[in-house]
Amino acid sequence: MINVQAGPFITFGPMLHWNFGDKGRFFSIAFEVSCWNSDFWINNFLLPSIDAGIEGSAHRFYRIYAELQGLMEIYPDGDVPLGISLGPVIEFGDERNYFGWQGSVWMCALLGVDVRFRMFDEKKVIAPGLMVKWMHPNPLENFD
Numbered sequence: 001m002i003n004v005q006a007g008p009f010i011t012f013g014p015m016l017h018w019n020f021g022d023k024g025r026f027f028s029i030a031f032e033v034s035c036w037n038s039d040f041w042i043n044n045f046l047l048p049s050i051d052a053g054i055e056g057s058a059h060r061f062y063r064i065y066a067e068l069q070g071l072m073e074i075y076p077d078g079d080v081p082l083g084i085s086l087g088p089v090i091e092f093g094d095e096r097n098y099f100g101w102q103g104s105v106w107m108c109a110l111l112g113v114d115v116r117f118r119m120f121d122e123k124k125v126i127a128p129g130l131m132v133k134w135m136h137p138n139p140l141e142n143f144d
Contacts (some may be wrong), residue, residue: 030055
């Protein structure tokens with residue numbers, strides 16, 4: 001299994017995505033926080049987790065999102081997990097605001113990669129990306 005302490009932990013860090021969609025190709029930067037509980041391993045799957053993030057671009061928009069996610073160990077030592085995420089996203093921009101859904105497939109230890117898919121009313125976006133995630137073990141330990 002992935003080498004974490006028993007109980008809750010968080011991961012956090014920046015993400016860089018290259019977006020392909022109706023607005024052309026452009027980069028966006030995000031910051032994301034994920035809350036995990038390592039007591040919920042089922043075979044090689046860690047379920048569930050929740051993440052939240054904010055993302056922005058020079059194209060005068062920003063997005064906020066939250067996702068349910070899970071991960072799976074894909075190597076024998078479990079150091080690099082493969083994850084999936086799905087949840088709502090809201091995009092605020094100059095033209096109008098959009099509500100939609102996004103999903104991701106990702107691999108991340110400290111450095112990682114992902115491919116994110118977004119669907120709004122009439123537009124679709126695919127965004128491959130890079131990320132750096134740090135882990136903070138047991139953020140609730142001081143709240144006993």
